[in-house]
Structure formats: structure tokens, C-alpha cells
Amino acid sequence: MAVGQEIICYCSSCDLDLRHVIVAHKSGNTGPIAKVRCNTCAKIHAYRNKPAAGGTGVRVVKERQKATVIPIEVEWMEQLNANKDKQSLPYVPTKDFKVGDVIEHPQFGCGVVKNLKDGNKFEVIFQKDVKVLVHRLKAD
Numbered sequence: 001m002a003v004g005q006e007i008i009c010y011c012s013s014c015d016l017d018l019r020h021v022i023v024a025h026k027s028g029n030t031g032p033i034a035k036v037r038c039n040t041c042a043k044i045h046a047y048r049n050k051p052a053a054g055g056t057g058v059r060v061v062k063e064r065q066k067a068t069v070i071p072i073e074v075e076w077m078e079q080l081n082a083n084k085d086k087q088s089l090p091y092v093p094t095k096d097f098k099v100g101d102v103i104e105h106p107q108f109g110c111g112v113v114k115n116l117k118d119g120n121k122f123e124v125i126f127q128k129d130v131k132v133l134v135h136r137l138k139a140d
């Protein structure tokens, strides 16, 4: 682990396990991680692997916080957060979507366009899955 690398750890502002960039180590570049910056809220805070024990009662550890890989849901949330100022567009195959568009799909729900593929296909990240959808279809 080195400064600039991404890790998943707990963000006290977001109250979730999220992607963070390491900004400082305790000793040199090899010691334990000291400070991280949250990719979602951009707050720099002390590295914490587990939620701090709150003074208000027992905190229930959510199931997904045990996951070691980046859950699709976290990426989905980050994408939605990054594009939260955009109005969501209903998914219509005749429309022309671009990366970062927030779309509302009747079956999969709310998603964010991840990238455009060859021709008329594009990838959208939804809460549970990444789907390939079509767009730019001729209306007639």
C-alpha cells in the first residue's frame, strides 16, 4: 500500500465502506495507513477499518460491509452521487445517451451511463448489475 493507492475503508461522513485514496502513512511510505481521502465526499480523515463505536448504542454491522471486493452497489452510489445534479432521463432506445447520463429504466431502476460501446450499445451501472442497453435506434 502506498500514497495514492485506493482502498476500501469506512467513511464516518458517508457512514459506509467506500473507496478512499491513501494520503499519508504513519511512518515513511511503508508504515500503517494514517490518513485517507474519501472518493465520495472528498473528506480527508484518519484511516479506520471499522465504524467507530458510537456513544448512542450498538451499531448493527451491515452485511455488505464484510465484502472484500468493491460491491457494485458502492460504485453505483458513487456514480449517482457524482451526477446528482443531473436530471434523470427515461430510458428510450431511440434517444442518444452519453457517459454520465442518469437514466431511469422501467425494469432496472435508476442507473448511470458508464461507457459507450461500438454502434448503438452502451453500458449502464444499475444498483445490482451492469447492463448493456441499446440507444440511437431509428424511430421508424
Ligand SMILES: [Zn+2]
Pocket: 011, 012, 013, 014, 015, 018, 038, 039, 040, 041, 042, 043
Ligand atoms: Zn465520505
